[in-house]
Amino acid sequence: xTEKKKIDLxxxxxxxxxxxxxxxxxxxxxxxxxxxQAIQEASRCIQCPKPNCVKxxxxxxxxxxxxxxIRDQDMPEAVRILKSKNSLPGICGRVCPQExxxxxxxxxxxxxxxxxxxxxxxxxxxxxxxxxxxxxRQKEHTKLNGKKVAVVGSGPAGLTCAAELAKLGYRVNILExxxxxxxxxxxxxxxxxxxKDIVQGEVDYVKSLGVDIKxxxxxxxxxxxxxxxxxxxxxxxxxxxxxxxxxxNIPGENLTGIYSANEFLTRTNLMKAYxxxxxxxxxxxxxxxxxxxxxxxxxxxxxxxxxxxAEEVYIIYRRSEVEMPARAExxxxxxxxxxxxxxxxxxxxxxxxxxxxxxxVELYQMELGEPDESGRRRPIPKPxxxxxxxxxxxxxxxxTRPNPIIPSTTKGLELTRWGTIKTDESTGRTSKERVWCGxxxxxxxxxxxxxxxAAKQAAADIDxxxxxxxxx
Amino acid sequence: xxxxxxREKLAPGIHLFRVEAPEIxxxxxxxQFIIIRTDEKGERVPLTIADWDEKEGSVTIVFxxxxxxxxxxxxxxxxxxxxxxxxxxxxxxxxxQFGTVVCVGGGTGTACIFPIxxxxxxxxxxxxxxxxxxxxxxxxxxxxxxxxxxxxxxxTDDGSYARKxxxxxxxxxxxxxxxxxxxxxxxxxxxxxxxxxxxxxFGVKTIVSLNPIMVDGTGMxxxxxxxxxxxxxxxxxxxxxFDGHEVDWDLLVKRQRAYLDQEQESLKLxxxxxxxxxxxx
Numbered sequence: 220x221t222e223k224k225k226i227d228l229x230x231x232x233x234x235x236x237x238x239x240x241x242x243x244x245x246x247x248x249x250x251x252x253x254x255x256q257a258i259q260e261a262s263r264c265i266q267c268p269k270p271n272c273v274k275x276x277x278x279x280x281x282x283x284x285x286x287x288x289i290r291d292q293d294m295p296e297a298v299r300i301l302k303s304k305n306s307l308p309g310i311c312g313r314v315c316p317q318e319x320x321x322x323x324x325x326x327x328x329x330x331x332x333x334x335x336x337x338x339x340x341x342x343x344x345x346x347x348x349x350x351x352x353x354x355x356r357q358k359e360h361t362k363l364n365g366k367k368v369a370v371v372g373s374g375p376a377g378l379t380c381a382a383e384l385a386k387l388g389y390r391v392n393i394l395e396x397x398x399x400x401x402x403x404x405x406x407x408x409x410x411x412x413x414x415k416d417i418v419q420g421e422v423d424y425v426k427s428l429g430v431d432i433k434x435x436x437x438x439x440x441x442x443x444x445x446x447x448x449x450x451x452x453x454x455x456x457x458x459x460x461x462x463x464x465x466x467x468n469i470p471g472e473n474l475t476g477i478y479s480a481n482e483f484l485t486r487t488n489l490m491k492a493y494x495x496x497x498x499x500x501x502x503x504x505x506x507x508x509x510x511x512x513x514x515x516x517x518x519x520x521x522x523x524x525x526x527x528x529a530e531e532v533y534i535i536y537r538r539s540e541v542e543m544p545a546r547a548e549x550x551x552x553x554x555x556x557x558x559x560x561x562x563x564x565x566x567x568x569x570x571x572x573x574x575x576x577x578x579x580v581e582l583y584q585m586e587l588g589e590p591d592e593s594g595r596r597r598p599i600p601k602p603x604x605x606x607x608x609x610x611x612x613x614x615x616x617x618x619t620r621p622n623p624i625i626p627s628t629t630k631g632l633e634l635t636r637w638g639t640i641k642t643d644e645s646t647g648r649t650s651k652e653r654v655w656c657g658x659x660x661x662x663x664x665x666x667x668x669x670x671x672x673a674a675k676q677a678a679a680d681i682d683x684x685x686x687x688x689x690x691x
Numbered sequence: 692x693x694x695x696x697x698r699e700k701l702a703p704g705i706h707l708f709r710v711e712a713p714e715i716x717x718x719x720x721x722x723q724f725i726i727i728r729t730d731e732k733g734e735r736v737p738l739t740i741a742d743w744d745e746k747e748g749s750v751t752i753v754f755x756x757x758x759x760x761x762x763x764x765x766x767x768x769x770x771x772x773x774x775x776x777x778x779x780x781x782x783x784x785x786x787x788q789f790g791t792v793v794c795v796g797g798g799t800g801t802a803c804i805f806p807i808x809x810x811x812x813x814x815x816x817x818x819x820x821x822x823x824x825x826x827x828x829x830x831x832x833x834x835x836x837x838x839x840x841x842x843x844x845x846x847t848d849d850g851s852y853a854r855k856x857x858x859x860x861x862x863x864x865x866x867x868x869x870x871x872x873x874x875x876x877x878x879x880x881x882x883x884x885x886x887x888x889x890x891x892x893f894g895v896k897t898i899v900s901l902n903p904i905m906v907d908g909t910g911m912x913x914x915x916x917x918x919x920x921x922x923x924x925x926x927x928x929x930x931x932x933f934d935g936h937e938v939d940w941d942l943l944v945k946r947q948r949a950y951l952d953q954e955q956e957s958l959k960l961x962x963x964x965x966x967x968x969x970x971x972x
Contacts, residue, residue, distance in 0.1 A: 396907075396909055398775040398777075406907075406911075434775070435775050435777040437909055440718065440778065440780060441715060442718075462909075463911065466923065473942055475948075475949040478913075478914075479913040481911055481912045482906060482912035482913055485907060485911070486906060486912075490735070490906065491732075496953070496960045498732045499732055499733050499759050501953030503950065574945065575945030575946070622909070622911065624909065624910065
């Protein structure tokens with residue numbers, strides 16, 4: 220019997236900023252693997268002949284292959300393998316919910332901790348960033364095929380679709396409404412979780428493929444989708460994001476000091492209000508902050524509030540922690556930073572002072588009943604449990620509805636009953652000829668990687684459509 | 692970057708810029724606004740479109756120096772550029788044949804009311820305009836407004852020019868004397884509010900253009916939420932025009948004042964910096 224090398228069932232931990240230090244700065248929390256740590260973690264991968272991890276990845280990265288390249292210390296090869304399937308690895312390595320995707324299906328997960336695929340992906344992306352001469356060499360120049368595509372929005376879906384199409388020889392223009400490219404990666408996800416220079420580095424990569432990004436372009440206002448199709452674009456890919464924030468619809472909601480998470484995060488991340496007054500956009504954060512909601516956005520908002528100087532930050536959620544949609548890792552990070560989870564509580568109204576500023580919220584308690592259609596136990600109000608809870612800032616993180624600007628200005632675009640654009644799941648096609656859609660506008664709020672997966676499929680379908688056209 | 696083609700001082704602290712933005716000039720309609728950001732560190736601030744010239748490819752904005760952004764803008768000259776100029780945003784003003792329309796403009800609102808009056812006149816309405824200012828030297832565009840009105844009434848608070856008083860006085864008289872089908876009032880919040888108070892007893896529909904604080908200006912953040920008829924609306928995508936009789940004015944004023952302290956702090960820093968620059972020169 221040959222002795223097999225024993226596999227370490229524990230993953231190499233990732234160095235992080237200590238909670239006491241990081242809760243007062245906007246620097247990245249997770250510091251990333253060193254070369255040694257990356258090689259050690261990569262060596263845990265058993266190189267399954269039929270890898271399940273790849274099936275768990277929405278963009279089908281050849282995971283064992285790139286991990287093998289790290290183990291063999293062939294970093295240019297690791298970059299090549301990773302980037303052939305994923306144009307935004309520095310972003311995905313940081314914000315993908317790997318635990319429900321590639322890492323969930325990792326063979327090691329049956330016995331111990333799965334290979335830390337996300338951390339290794341990040342390591343490869345960061346290595347590439349530190350060695351720009353490598354990418355320069357690898358850049359292939361594709362012959363243009365004469366077709367021109369407009370991509371509306373430069374978030375994860377828009378960037379991915381644009382990169383894929385550019386690689387296939389399409390001329391691609393991205394039309395972005397805001398003053399920087401990146402969409403939710405810039406305005407939504409905070410600096411300490413996803414540094415903005417990482418995002419801009421990956422945006423630059425997409426540009427290096429020949430993609431042109433035009434900023435300040437609100438499609439539906441400066442030009443309609445039909446005008447784009449009539450003015451030289453052969454196809455349009457819509458990826459404008461989910462847009463409009465939802466509120467609680469309770470009394471007092473328009474008092475000052477009450478923000479949508481979108482506004483709070485946009486001021487903080489996009490407008491850099493954490494650097495006020497060096498930057499002109501202000502933000503107001505009091506001593507006691509309440510964040511309503513249980514998703515990743517609620518975690519991001521609460522951790523930003525802390526870094527902006529709040530004394531106590533509460534996450535107020537109507538179910539229990541088990542039902543929270545936020546990633547386990549983000550919940551852990553928040554708890555380490557002493558964000559207080561106030562569970563099974565729901566707001567009834569906000570109470571303001573004479574200046575119209577919020578000073579308290581009236582809450583009531585909930586209990587859990589039978590599972591609802593989402594499979595989670597339904598929260599039921601407990602009568603007579605109302606109480607007043609003092610807060611001086613409130614942030615509503617209940618999700619978003621689709622922004623009406625594009626649907627209301629585009630003829631022949633069928634919508635779902637939620638106001639999203641009706642989109643074929645496997646091809647991204649809409650009801651309108653030569654118009655595709657992907658990301659939150661097609662599915663409602665979802666993850667960065669699912670938007671990227673949809674965008675990749677749409678790019679493939681756009682290409683199939685035009686190749687078909689040329690054949691007939 | 693968006694180039695400033697020309698600038699003109701309309702009154703002390705009130706400036707007009709013609710900005711090169713051909714795509715916006717092609718699309719602009721009365722009542723719409725743009726979002727500007729002066730520079731990398733600047734705030735996103737909404738300004739109503741005062742005019743546009745499709746042939747020249749320019750959009751005209753008129754602003755008053757009040758905060759950091761408008762002070763920064765006022766330092767720019769023809770040939771300089773603005774980092775971002777986004778639009779045309781918001782829904783256009785409803786332009787139909789209503790009959791007799793009274794257009795009330797105050798402060799920089801005068802610039803916003805001008806293209807609306809022009810479009811309404813072209814649509815066959817009888818336009819009676821009321822132009823109000825605190826004092827004579829703050830008045831501008833009297834001739835321009837006259838050129839698109841059948842009748843023009845000018846008031847100054849201190850009586851230094853034309854009729855002494857505020858715009859609501861001639862408005863009230865007009866409502867008593869003539870059949871007015873619609874009133875459009877654009878100016879400082881308090882002026883719009885009192886125009887609505889004046890027209891309410893007559894039951895004349897009164898349209899106002901609201902100017903809450905905004906961030907993105909495209910419906911993404913909800914900073915500009917206003918209460919209209921008991922419902923929360925986003926001024927950037929549902930407005931900026933609303934039925935003034937339905938607007939919760941107190942809420943609007945309170946929300947406009949949400950950042951007064953920080954606005955002061957930011958302005959002070961800017962002024963200190965400018966003073967240093969001047970001293971170095």
